[in-house]
Amino acid sequence: MAMKKKSHIAIFPSPGFSHLIPFVEFAKRLVLQHNNFHVTCIIPTDGPPSKATKAIVESLPTSIDSIFLPPVNFDGIAPGLQVFLTATRSLPSLRHVLESLVSKTHLSAFLTDMFGTDTLDVAKEFNIPPFIFFPSPATALSLLMITPKLDETVCCEFRDLPEPVEIPGSIPIHGKDLPQPYQDRKSEMYKRLINLAKQLNQVEGIGVNTFTDMEYGAIKALQAQQGEPNSVISPPVYPIGPIIQTGSSGTEANGSECLTWLDNQPRGSVLYVSFGSRGTLSAEQLKVLALGLEMSGQKFLWVVRGPNELPSAAYLNGQGDFDPSEVLPNGFLERTKGQGLVVASWAPQIEILRHGSTGGFLTHCGWSSTLEGVLFGKPLITWPLFAEQHMNAIMLVEVLKVALRPKANENGLVEREEIAKVVRDLIEGEEGKRLGQRMNDLKDAANRALSKDGSSTRALSELASKWQNVEAPK
Incomplete structure (x- = not known):
């Protein structure tokens, strides 16, 4: 029987240890469950990588390699915006890395998270199908999907709304309990979230770090809208969690x-x-x-x-x-x-x-x-x-x-x-x-959910087969 050809994907987490871990663990789960995958982890930085980051990267299996991008400069930038701007300011070096990768191999997917959506256009330049890995709950994704519509219909600050906000598949949430960017609609962070929500329809799928029994309502609401002509979200949603850090977290x-x-x-x-x-x-x-x-x-x-x-x-x-x-x-x-x-x-x-x-x-x-x-x-x-x-x-x-x-x-x-x-x-x-x-x-x-025939294992297999079937450009 002929050996299955290896599929190669690239992943691009946002800066910071808490963003890197879910991506790395996702990659480890993928190559463990589907051994014909190779993953390149492209890591943006704003300075030398920490000892903890280096330790994580050095312990990766051989089917996952990593590339640190040159650090970007944040002089005079507010800390909250740094996470958004790292991806944007890393675009030239990302383009260089992807150019080098596609000259040697066929990349069947490019994954980033919600703070890295500016990188999706670069992936498209090289005909690499773009995907999102959402390391947060499906409820947060459900809120993000309705944010552009909310923004058009709500005229005050969310915290001043007399009624809670209806999030598809979730219990209604009071405006004061929505994430920080929603607490100031004039802020740069909030404007970026609106823009980001609109960009999510450009991707071919979204893997979410959750599982059906934990967020049944939100997952069903996201999947029900898929492909509907007036829907806020068109890409398919794959609940592939819970993905947590595996192995020892250090010997300090x-x-x-x-x-x-x-x-x-x-x-x-x-x-x-x-x-x-x-x-x-x-x-x-x-x-x-x-x-x-x-x-x-x-x-x-x-x-x-x-x-x-x-x-x-x-x-x-x-x-x-x-x-x-x-x-x-x-x-x-x-x-x-x-x-x-x-x-x-x-x-x-x-x-x-x-x-x-x-x-x-x-x-x-x-x-x-x-x-x-x-x-x-x-x-x-x-x-x-x-x-x-x-x-x-x-x-x-x-x-x-x-x-x-x-x-x-x-x-x-x-x-x-x-x-x-x-x-x-x-x-x-x-x-x-x-x-x-x-x-x-x-x-x-x-x-x-994580067992051999569990819902999350099946969802990851669906994603993997989608990537395996991507034809190399002629």
């Missing part, structure tokens, strides 16, 4: 310290607290959170990052050497020595969530962290900060019922008594047990 010293500490705690007794790689709280909220964790009497493992008033807390920036005792209440570390473990800036999240002693996860509801919580069956406390995290929190609490959400006071601060109550409810209360049971059901559904 505080990694082994966390796991050794967890080994000595009772099963299901520890609340893991982390706001992701970019999430930061105000100095005041950070202190109140500490006092609430202490007051709960429950065990906790907390990854502390500097408060967001510090310059080092800026978007896309890592935090270098940082001492948590500088930002925590006086005496907190001494008083909670037997109760909790505090680590600075980074911890091996996958290994912590996998651990039997971890009984719950207080999270900012970033989509990667949310999916990790689901795959390891840990009930959640939601503490959304930015992007689509408020929408994710609403889905987790009100639709899926696998999470609790602490209430803030009229000044937006979550007080220590509220934190202590919610933590106790999750770790030792009856409600926590009910959430844990539902989260276990969702975990089983996620594993079914």
